[in-house]
Amino acid sequence: xxxxxxxxxxxxxxxxxxxxxxxxxxxxxxxxxxxxxxxxxxxxxxxxxxxxxxxxxxxxxxxxxxxxxxxxxxxxxxxxxxxxxxxxxxxxxxxxxxxxxxxxxxxxxxxxxxxxxxxxxxxxxxxxxxxxxxxxxxx
Amino acid sequence: xxxxxxxxxxxxxxxxxxxxxxxxxxxxxxxxxxxxxxxxxxxxxxxxxxxxxxxxxxxxxxxxxxxxxxxxxxxxxxxxxxxxxxxxxxxxxxxxxxxxxxxxxxxxxxxxxxxxxxxxxxxxxxxxxxxxxxxxxxxxxxxxxxxxxxxxxxxxxxxxxxxxxxxxxxxxxxxxxxxxxxxxxxxxxxxxxxxxxxxxxxxxxxxxxxxxxxxxxxxxxxxxxxxxxxxxxxxxxxxxxxxxxxxxxxxxxxxxxxxxxxxxxxxxxxxxxxxxxxxxxxxxxxxxxxxxxxxxxxxxxxxxxxxxxxxxxxxxxxxxxxxxxxxxxxxxxxxxxxxxxxxxxxxxxxxxxxxxxxxxxxxxxxxxxxxxxxxxxxxxxxxxxxxxxxxxxxxxxxxxxxxxxxxxxxxxxxxxxxxxxxxxxxxxxxxxxxxxxxxx
Numbered sequence: 001x002x003x004x005x006x007x008x009x010x011x012x013x014x015x016x017x018x019x020x021x022x023x024x025x026x027x028x029x030x031x032x033x034x035x036x037x038x039x040x041x042x043x044x045x046x047x048x049x050x051x052x053x054x055x056x057x058x059x060x061x062x063x064x065x066x067x068x069x070x071x072x073x074x075x076x077x078x079x080x081x082x083x084x085x086x087x088x089x090x091x092x093x094x095x096x097x098x099x100x101x102x103x104x105x106x107x108x109x110x111x112x113x114x115x116x117x118x119x120x121x122x123x124x125x126x127x128x129x130x131x132x133x134x135x136x137x138x139x
Numbered sequence: 140x141x142x143x144x145x146x147x148x149x150x151x152x153x154x155x156x157x158x159x160x161x162x163x164x165x166x167x168x169x170x171x172x173x174x175x176x177x178x179x180x181x182x183x184x185x186x187x188x189x190x191x192x193x194x195x196x197x198x199x200x201x202x203x204x205x206x207x208x209x210x211x212x213x214x215x216x217x218x219x220x221x222x223x224x225x226x227x228x229x230x231x232x233x234x235x236x237x238x239x240x241x242x243x244x245x246x247x248x249x250x251x252x253x254x255x256x257x258x259x260x261x262x263x264x265x266x267x268x269x270x271x272x273x274x275x276x277x278x279x280x281x282x283x284x285x286x287x288x289x290x291x292x293x294x295x296x297x298x299x300x301x302x303x304x305x306x307x308x309x310x311x312x313x314x315x316x317x318x319x320x321x322x323x324x325x326x327x328x329x330x331x332x333x334x335x336x337x338x339x340x341x342x343x344x345x346x347x348x349x350x351x352x353x354x355x356x357x358x359x360x361x362x363x364x365x366x367x368x369x370x371x372x373x374x375x376x377x378x379x380x381x382x383x384x385x386x387x388x389x390x391x392x393x394x395x396x397x398x399x400x401x402x403x404x405x406x407x408x409x410x411x412x413x414x415x416x417x418x419x420x421x422x423x424x425x426x427x428x429x430x431x432x433x434x435x436x437x438x439x440x441x442x443x444x445x446x447x448x449x450x451x452x453x454x455x456x457x458x459x460x461x462x463x464x465x466x467x468x469x470x471x472x473x474x475x476x477x478x479x480x481x482x483x484x485x486x487x488x489x490x491x492x493x494x495x496x497x498x499x500x501x502x503x504x505x506x507x508x509x510x511x512x513x514x515x516x517x518x519x520x521x522x523x524x525x526x527x528x529x530x531x532x533x534x535x536x537x538x539x540x541x542x543x544x545x546x547x548x549x550x551x552x553x554x555x556x557x558x559x560x561x562x563x564x565x566x567x568x569x570x571x572x573x574x575x576x577x578x579x
Contacts, residue, residue: 006357010352010354010357010358010394010398011398012351012352012398012399012401012402014401014402014403014404015403016403016405017267017268017560017561017562018268019405021401021402021403021404021405023397023398023401023402025394025397025398025401027357027394050503050504050505051502051503057406059406059407059408061401061407061420063420063421063422063423063436064397064400064401064420064422064423064424066397066401068401068404068407070405070406077490078268078559079179079180080179080180080454080557080558080559080560081454081522081557081559083457083490083491083492083520083521083522084492084494085494085496085500085501085518085520086500086501090351091501091502092501092502094502095501095502095506098502098506
C-alpha cells in the first residue's frame with residue numbers, strides 16, 4: 001500500500017541563495033530505514049522536476065535519524081530577486097511531504113523492529129562521517 | 140572560570156517580536172541575551188538607508204527594542220550581544236547611548252567594526268552563485284564580510300554592557316561568549332564545532348520552541364500566541380541544555396531541535412563559519428524534562444582561510460497586482476484575466492510571472508492538478524529596470540474591474556525596488572576588525 005510522507009515524517013525548508021534545503025525526519029525513529037530506502041534522490045528529483053533545475057544531494061544522518069536534501073538551482077533566480085510569491089521556498093517542505101511512498105509488504109517495519117540501527121545489508125547507507133560523500137558522488 | 144553559562148536568544152530576524160526578549164531578560168536569569176536581526180539582504184537595504192542619511196542604517200527596530208530592554212538588562216546584569224548595528228553600528232551605538240542618557244542610565248556600548256569591505260572590492264570578482272563578475276549583476280551598493288568570534292572577543296573583554304555588531308556569522312554571536320566565559324581556546328576545533336551547533340540551534344529564536352514547526356494536525360504546539368524564545372545552559376565540555384521560561388507558550392522537543400539543527404544547512408558534515416568547519420552529523424538530542432533537551436556531540440575542523448562576503452546590487456523593480464474570482468468558473472475567469480494582461484504588457488518585462496493563489500502559486504501545477512478551489516486569486520508580477528513599467532502591472536490589474544472578466548474583486552497593487560545579493564569569498568587577511576567603546 002502507498003502512503004504520503006506527511007503521514008510518517010516531518011520536514012523544514014531552508015534556503016541559501018538559489019539553493020533549497022529540505023530536511024526529512026520520521027516521527028518514529030523506527031521509520032528511518034524506510035525513508036532511506038524509499039526517498040531516493042531519483043524520486044525527489046522526479047517529484048520536484050518543475051521546481052529544481054540543478055543537482056540534488058541527499059545526506060543520510062543515521063545518528064539523528066534524518067535525511068537532508070540539498071537542491072541546487074531551486075528557487076527560480078534566488079531568494080533576493082525571485083518573482084515567486086514564496087521566494088524563499090518556505091512552503092516547499094509540504095511539497096516534499098506530498099510524495100507517495102510504497103510500504104507494500106511492511107518489510108522495513110519488520111527490520112526496524114528487530115534492528116533499530118542501519119540495516120547491514122543496505123549498502124546505500126554510508127556511516128555518519130562519510131554520509132555525504134558517496135551519495136553526492138553517485139548522484 | 141565559569142562552569143556554566145546561560146545565553147538566551149530573543150530575536151531570530153529583524154522583524155521578530157519584542158516581548159519574548161523582554162520575558163527572557165526579566166525571568167530567564169541570563170548571563171547573555173543575543174538578538175539576531177540581520178538576514179542576508181537586510182544589510183544591503185540598510186546600506187541604502189545609510190547613503191541617504193549618514194545617521195541611519197542600523198536596525199529599524201533598534202530604538203524600540205533597546206528602550207524596552209535596557210532597564211531589564213542593567214537590573215539583571217545581563218549583557219546584550221546583537222547585530223542590530225546592521226550597516227551602521229557606530230550610529231546605532233550613538234542611538235543606544237542617547238536612549239541611556241534620556242533614561243538616566245549608565246552604560247557602555249562596544250561596537251564591532253570592520254565588516255564593511257565595500258572599498259575593497261573591484262567588481263571583477265566572480266560570484267559564488269553564478270561565477271559571473273560582480274559588476275555584471277548591476278550597480279553595487281554594499282559588501283559586508285561575515286566576521287567571526289575573533290572580531291567579537293575584544294569587545295567582550297571590555298566591561299561593555301552591550302556589544303553591537305554589523306555583519307557577523309550568526310553562530311559566532313553565541314560562540315564568542317562561550318569562549319570568553321568558559322575559557323575555551325579558539326584553536327580547539329572540537330569545542331568550536333560544539334559551540335557552533337549550539338549557536339545554530341538558538342539563532343532563529345522561536346524556531347526551536349515550536350515556531351515554523353507547528354501543525355495542528357501532525358505537530359501541535361500549545362499557546363503559540365505567547366511563544367517563548369529559548370535559552371541555553373552551556374557546560375565547559377561543550378554539552379548544553381536548551382529550555383525556555385516556564386509559563387511561556389511553545390514547546391522544545393527532540394523533534395523541534397532536529398528540524399532546527401538541519402535548517403539552512405547545505406552540508407551537515409561541513410558547516411562553514413568564520414570560526415570553524417563544523418560537523419553536525421554526530422549531534423545527539425535527548426529529552427529531559429518537559430521543554431528541556433540535552434545536546435551532545437558535534438565537532439569541527441580548522442576554519443576556512445576565506446570569509447564570505449555578501450554583495451548587494453540594484454536589481455530593478457518588481458511590480459505586482461492581485462485580483463480575486465470566486466464561484467462558478469473562477470479558475471477560467473482568472474485565466475482569462477491573466478491572458479488579457481499578458482497580451483497587453485507581458486513583453487515589456489525581463490521576467491513576468493502569473494500565479495493562481497489557492498491553486499498553484501506555491502507548489503506549481505503538478506501537485507494541485509486535481510484541486511478545484513471555490514475561490515482563486517490571480518497574482519501577476521513583472522521585473523524591470525524601470526519603476527514606471529513596474530507600476531504598470533498593478534494599474535493593469537486594477538483596470539480589470541471594468542475591462543476584465545465578470546466578478547473580479549479585491550484588487551491590490553504593489554511596487555518595490557529589488558536589491559539582489561550575491562556572495563564572494565575574500566582572504567581573511569584583507570578583512571580587519573576593530574572595536575570602539577562608547578559611554579553614556
